[in-house]
Amino acid sequence: MLDNTIKTQLQSYLTKLQYPIELVASLGHGAKDEEVRGLLLDIAGLSDKVSVRLDGNDARQPSFTVGRTGEDAARVQFAGVPLGHEFTSLVLALLQVGGHPSKAGQELIQQVQGLKGEYRFETYISLSCQNCPDVVQALNLMAVLNPAIRHSMIDGALFQDEVAARQIMSVPSVYLNGKVFGQGRMGLEEIVAKLDTGAAAREAEKIAGKxxxxxxxxxxxxxxxxxxxxxxxxxxxxxxxxxxxxxxxxxxxxxxxxxxxxxxxxxxxxxxxxxxxxxxxxxxxxxxxxxxxxxxxxxxxxxxxxxxxxxxxxxxxxxxxxxxxxWREMNVPGEQEYRNKGVAYCPHCDGPLFKGKRVAVVGGGNSGVEAAIDLAGIVSHVTLLEFGDAMRADAVLQHKLRSLPNVTVILQAQTTAVRGDGSKVNGLDYIDRVSGEARHIALDGIFVQIGLLPxxxxxxxxxxxxxxxxxxxxxxxxxxxxxxxxxxxxxxxxxxxxxxxxxxxxxxxxxxxxxxxxxxxxxx
The missing domain is CATH 3.50.50.60 (FAD/NAD(P)-binding domain)
Known part of the structure; x- marks a missing residue:
């Protein structure tokens, strides 16, 4: 499962474990289940302080927990195969559960340890999302530090039924005790500040005294x-x-x-x-x-x-x-209403959630064309809309884009509205700037790539x-x-x-x- 170079590096990290840890897998019979099995067995083979059980009974399969051996209930769970951007999250979870200290400041650690109540966090991610690991790593650490906190990382591309039921169209999406807690990148400080309601006032008082x-x-x-x-x-x-x-x-x-x-x-x-x-x-x-x-x-x-x-x-x-x-916004009706409900600004993060669906990219510069190229490998069809009479992207990117069979480029298109059914995007309106005709495209997602605002x-x-x-x-x-x-x-x-x-x-x-x-x- 892991190549020899990664195994060597991971083996070195695992020497830092202070306590034995146990990985408990809940597996079905699919290819991804076998990937998880192989991954866990590879990890266990690198340290005598890591053991694996394959008798887990969690409803999410494949999934596995990371806990200290003998612990009543593990507080960190990975539902999916945590590779790609999330492999670092897995390594940190192994080390922190095993007693290796984090680099978080002592004051912040004490804040986490002092949180009262029961917290059950679930974070929906995609493995191509560069924003997701920060959230996953922060919540995993919180679960390690405070026995009242549990956290599950869930690969949205693998658990599509959950994604559809919760109408998740942007990652990372974090749920706390079954309700939406937040979306987008959040670090440990930000998460703790949302939970510790007095933290902002205390910090403001401290800053004012400098x-x-x-x-x-x-x-x-x-x-x-x-x-x-x-x-x-x-x-x-x-x-x-x-x-x-x-x-x-x-x-x-x-x-x-x-x-x-x-x-x-x-x-x-x-x-x-x-x-x-x-x-x-x-x-x-x-x-x-x-x-x-x-x-x-x-x-x-x-x-x-x-x-x-x-x-x-x-x-x-x-x-x-x-x-x-x-990111510059389109400033058209429906954009804010359907933000994170089909209107997105990061194709790398949210693209996997639109697998097999129809999407649009608004913007024909380098970022827009790169987004369309990336999305074309995931979705069923991409429509790129450019306001001007020509795309502004580098020639090599334009050539690559036009070689893709599931991409349509529309020039001289002025986006006028985002349409939806009240819960998610279902289309986009635009005006053909040559003919003046108003047109509509049926879509599941819109990725906005039209530059920056200071x-x-x-x-x-x-x-x-x-x-x-x-x-x-x-x-x-x-x-x-x-x-x-x-x-x-x-x-x-x-x-x-x-x-x-x-x-x-x-x-x-x-x-x-x-x-x-x-x-x-x-x-x-």
Whole structure:
């Protein structure tokens, strides 16, 4: 089941087990059941601290639990074959159930251990989803830390009956005690904050009590991480406030143009960025959304202030804005109503849920054409709609797309509405921009791939923006507000690339440092 290289690596990891663990499988007679059997036997053969039982009686088959030997009831379950992106989730579950400590902060661990009540979590995933492992790993760890918590990972492509019954059209989808808990990427901090209702208020109070920073970076993507590292290396007091550390990189599947790294994935890069920042004395305030920027000229303290949605306010001598961009929406009737009910923005994550169905991709740039190519291998038919008179994707991608037998390309198409039956998408309306004729396509899903919007709504009235809402910056990444700098996709830089964002983050940091040492406001 596992190749020799993976076996060797896994065997090395399993030496870290402190307690014996038991894998209990519930199997039927299908090919996937045999895959699970083979996987578990391979794992057991790598360590004398791992045993396997094949006498489980769970209704979900194939599935297996991971528990300590002698434990009354295992608290971690995998329903499906946890390979692909979820293999790491399996390895971590083996180690953590076996007593190897996690890297979570002690304060967060204590929060999990202090949760009262009974929590039965179920997470529906797809093995191609790069967002799902974060959720699975967080909930698995919670189940390990707190005996009142159970968690099951469920491969939606394998358990289609459950997916259909619960009308799941987006992954990860998390259920708690049988009811919807959340959808999309969630880290351990975010999940705990939703369960511990007093956590947000406590965190806001703690943030409000912080002293002023020399440099406050708003945003935790590539630009923000680079800026924080550069300023921290200067020895000045640096803080990072981010809605989610990693930013849009977390939603990026394959990265093949990051110089010196031949190939990587967004979540891996985001993890490396955060670890690099944490290697320095940087105060990271995650899960915090900026609400308003007050320039120093408008504050009583003479410092720039950033107000957060939580109600807390941070002060800084200089600020670097690196809040990035988000997926652009179509802004047509029905889009919000059917979001996660057929309207999706991540083909890698949600594509497997539409196996054998008809879908549309809106957008003919590189991301749209790549999405259509990927989906064509899963769904029965893909219709790509492009607003202009030609697709804008690279020629090699267009050639590949047009070679696929189950893809239709419609140019000069203006999407006007998303249609549904009240619970899920069943079609899309568009206007033929040549003839002016209104048309309808019967569909099960719509993947929106029409570019990005800068996250600058909170900045209107404080810094100068372009007509597209991007922050206007100078040669040192300086904005129109003294002491405020910006970097990355949130600015008017012409090319939105990870490596460019990092370079601009470094420039912004150096610009902010130069401002500190040359102005009347002394660093430190």
């Amino acid at each position: 002293d002023a920073f020399d440099v406050l970076v708003v945003g935790g993507g590539p630009a923000g991480a680079a800026a924080a590292i550069y300023t921290a290396r200067k020895g000045i007091r640096t803080g990072v406030v981010a809605e989610r550390f990693g930013g849009q990189v977390l939603d990026t599947m394959g990265i093949e143009n990051f110089i010196s790294v031949k190939e990587t994935e967004g979540p891996k890069l985001a993890m490396a960025l955060e670890q690099h920042v944490r290697d320095y004395e940087v105060d990271i305030m995650n899960l915090q959304r900026a609400r308003k920027l007050l320039p120093a000229s408008e504050t009583a303290s003479g410092l720039t202030e950033v107000q957060l949605e939580s109600g807390a306010t941070l002060q800084a001598k200089t600020v670097i804005i690196a809040t990035g961009a988000r 996250n600058t709504d909170w900045l209107r009235g404080s810094v100068e923006l372009s007509s597209r809402g991007e922050i206007l910056v100078g040669r040192q990444q300086d904005t129109t507000v003294p002491g405020v700098y910006a970097a990355g996709d949130v600015t008017d830089v012409p090319y939105k690339q990870i490596i460019i964002a990092m370079g601009e983050g470094a420039k912004a940091a150096l610009g902010a440092f130069d401002h500190l040492i040359r102005s009347d406001v002394a660093a430190g």
